[in-house]
Amino acid sequence: MIELENVEKFYVAGSVETRVLKGVSLRIEAGEFVVIMGASGTGKSTLMNVLGCLDKPTAGHYRLDDTDMVNLDDDALSHLRNGKIGFVFQQFHLLDRATALRNVMLPLIYANEYPDDARQRAEKALTAVGLADRMTYRPNQLSGGEQQRVAIARALITDPSILLADEPTGNLDSKSGAEVLAIFQRLHRDGRTIIVVTHDRAVAEHADRIIVLKDGMVAEDQPVAHPRDADVELAAIAGKEAQK
Amino acid sequence: MRVLRIAKEGASALAGHKLRTFFMMAGTIVGIAALTVIMAVGKGTEKKVMKRVNAFGTHAIVITAGGGKGFSPPQAGITTLRLEDAEAIRSQIQGVDVVAPFAMKPDISTKAGSNQVQTRVMAVGPDWHDAWEWYTTDGDPITAEDNSTMARVCLLGTLSVSDLFGSQNPIGEDIQIGNVRFKVKGILEPRGPTPMGGEFDRTIVIPLTTGMRRVFNQDYITNIRVKVKDSRQIESIAEEIRHLLHERHHITPPREDDFAIFSAADIAKMARGISGTLTYLLAALAGLSLLVGGIVLMNILLISVGERKKEIGLRRALGATQGDIFRQFLLESLSVTIIGMVAGSVLGWAVSIALARLTQSPVVISWEPFALALAFALVVGVFFGVQPARRAARLRPVEALR
Numbered sequence: 001m002i003e004l005e006n007v008e009k010f011y012v013a014g015s016v017e018t019r020v021l022k023g024v025s026l027r028i029e030a031g032e033f034v035v036i037m038g039a040s041g042t043g044k045s046t047l048m049n050v051l052g053c054l055d056k057p058t059a060g061h062y063r064l065d066d067t068d069m070v071n072l073d074d075d076a077l078s079h080l081r082n083g084k085i086g087f088v089f090q091q092f093h094l095l096d097r098a099t100a101l102r103n104v105m106l107p108l109i110y111a112n113e114y115p116d117d118a119r120q121r122a123e124k125a126l127t128a129v130g131l132a133d134r135m136t137y138r139p140n141q142l143s144g145g146e147q148q149r150v151a152i153a154r155a156l157i158t159d160p161s162i163l164l165a166d167e168p169t170g171n172l173d174s175k176s177g178a179e180v181l182a183i184f185q186r187l188h189r190d191g192r193t194i195i196v197v198t199h200d201r202a203v204a205e206h207a208d209r210i211i212v213l214k215d216g217m218v219a220e221d222q223p224v225a226h227p228r229d230a231d232v233e234l235a236a237i238a239g240k241e242a243q244k
Numbered sequence: 245m246r247v248l249r250i251a252k253e254g255a256s257a258l259a260g261h262k263l264r265t266f267f268m269m270a271g272t273i274v275g276i277a278a279l280t281v282i283m284a285v286g287k288g289t290e291k292k293v294m295k296r297v298n299a300f301g302t303h304a305i306v307i308t309a310g311g312g313k314g315f316s317p318p319q320a321g322i323t324t325l326r327l328e329d330a331e332a333i334r335s336q337i338q339g340v341d342v343v344a345p346f347a348m349k350p351d352i353s354t355k356a357g358s359n360q361v362q363t364r365v366m367a368v369g370p371d372w373h374d375a376w377e378w379y380t381t382d383g384d385p386i387t388a389e390d391n392s393t394m395a396r397v398c399l400l401g402t403l404s405v406s407d408l409f410g411s412q413n414p415i416g417e418d419i420q421i422g423n424v425r426f427k428v429k430g431i432l433e434p435r436g437p438t439p440m441g442g443e444f445d446r447t448i449v450i451p452l453t454t455g456m457r458r459v460f461n462q463d464y465i466t467n468i469r470v471k472v473k474d475s476r477q478i479e480s481i482a483e484e485i486r487h488l489l490h491e492r493h494h495i496t497p498p499r500e501d502d503f504a505i506f507s508a509a510d511i512a513k514m515a516r517g518i519s520g521t522l523t524y525l526l527a528a529l530a531g532l533s534l535l536v537g538g539i540v541l542m543n544i545l546l547i548s549v550g551e552r553k554k555e556i557g558l559r560r561a562l563g564a565t566q567g568d569i570f571r572q573f574l575l576e577s578l579s580v581t582i583i584g585m586v587a588g589s590v591l592g593w594a595v596s597i598a599l600a601r602l603t604q605s606p607v608v609i610s611w612e613p614f615a616l617a618l619a620f621a622l623v624v625g626v627f628f629g630v631q632p633a634r635r636a637a638r639l640r641p642v643e644a645l646r
Contacts, residue, residue, distance in 0.1 A: 054645075081560075082562065093558045
């Protein structure tokens with residue numbers, strides 16, 4: 001469960017103070033699939049950083065599973081990120097030198113207890129995103145969609161409370177994007193909390209709730225009546241390809 | 245262990261950039277190699293010095309007739325060194341144990357049966373054995389009685405025995421020294437090479453009186469060997485002897501001395517020779533390499549921190565603490581210097597062994613340079629690694645990921 005209460009974020013550059021978040025309050029229940037939308041400059045990325053515990057708010061409170069991260073020091077925030085948050089980035093952010101398997105295992109290195117079955121877990125996670133036959137590949141041997149799926153496997157390896165994705169389809173073609181969204185929808189059906197930050201309305205409509213930011217505040221917060229089904233879209237894309 | 249897992253991350257970063265890693269290592273390799281060579285050569289030199297000093301006698305001062313700077317045989321034709329000088333040293337100088345005057349010539353023709361060789365002949369008093377700490381293995385030493393009766397008896401060094409008699413037992417046999425017939429009464433202990441590289445064991449020893457009157461036909465001596473009680477006083481005693489002989493020989497500067505004095509300390513100085521200079525040069529090279537190598541290491545690490553901002557940000561996002569990042573970069577720096585140290589030590593050993601072959605001088609390979617190198621590697625690795633590691637750790641994850 002996520003609860004933001006009057007979260008503000010100011011940046012000071014010289015004598016100019018920029019207020020990026022001007023009192024954001026919202027509550028996301030466990031198991032929700034939420035999209036945060038907004039044009040660039042609306043504080044979307046800043047909110048994402050706060051939600052990911054990468055950055056502390058200037059004022060307000062942020063409770064993640066009843067822990068108020070505002071009171072935590074840097075080490076505690078690192079442990080919180082490691083245990084509770086799975087990140088998926090627009091640029092994938094995989095280590096070039098490491099195989100898919102080692103990339104997926106990376107968060108476990110920083111876990112309090114390194115699991116004995118780290119390798120089996122990573123293999124399972126890669127299998128779950130459909131990359132059972134790509135485990136020993138390096139990122140440059142994988143397509144963009146495959147790389148993003150490795151990143152999703154990596155985000156899930158510590159079994160986090162929330163999966164936080166920043167423009168996860170931004171660098172992907174429509175088919176790979178649909179594949180990623182299909183994985184998110186499946187994880188959602190399995191009960192995982194998913195938060196996706198995007199500016200793309202078509203992506204947003206796959207969630208069951210859309211929060212729109214405007215000028216550092218929540219402008220809209222609406223449920224999606226009929227979320228789009230990424231599996232259906234994938235089937236359509238496959239059909240078109242078959243016709244060609 | 246968390247630290248081990250993090251060290252592994254650092255190691256794979258190094259393995260992934262082999263050329264860069266090599267440049268980071270180069271200074272350490274050269275520095276440690278130079279350090280290893282210094283220690284090997286230094287220890288070898290000390291061994292050589294000790295050997296020479298021991299051959300000369302650690303408590304010995306030798307006065308030689310004739311001036312000159314080097315340690316050389318007595319100059320011919322210098323007649324001013326007298327038995328009375330030895331007597332004066334014995335009675336007037338404090339701290340001397342034994343004073344043994346002797347006369348020697350480097351090449352006297354000696355003959356036994358059909359064998360004839362040129363040999364060093366030393367005419368010595370009864371104190372000579374104690375002054376040189378050189379005794380007989382077979383037969384009897386030169387005694388006071390031999391001197392007072394001007395006996396025609398001699399002792400042979402082991403090489404002189406083989407020169408003149410082959411494998412035959414020479415004791416009781418006759419030999420001819422110059423034109424005089426002598427009876428062999430004993431064999432000297434083997435003593436090995438002289439400080440100047442000759443052979444002590446190619447020597448014939450006869451009584452001083454017999455030598456002066458019957459063989460050399462002279463009333464002066466060529467050397468006085470003094471054995472001091474305490475080797476720490478050796479240089480001051482040598483100085484006192486110099487003053488005494490100046491007085492006795494009426495020498496005032498700028499007139500040159502008609503004698504030369506050598507002590508164990510002088511022999512050590514000569515034996516060290518240029519190896520001291522070489523050591524300083526190598527030490528400077530080692531210090532400079534380690535310093536420059538360390539700075540290069542630090543700069544490459546700093547550049548690599550910049551290049552790897554995204555990686556650092558990612559690791560932070562995935563849960564690495566500042567400490568984890570700090571340790572990863574410090575361990576990278578330490579791995580570079582420690583691997584560099586191992587390579588440098590191996591290189592240093594190879595150079596030392598080659599140097600030993602080339603210069604025919606002893607080189608001692610021991611564990612000390614390795615321990616010292618490890619200490620240097622750790623110091624350089626930490627000292628030049630801390631700054632980049634700190635910079636990496638302080639990167640804010642939000643900015644690093646951008």
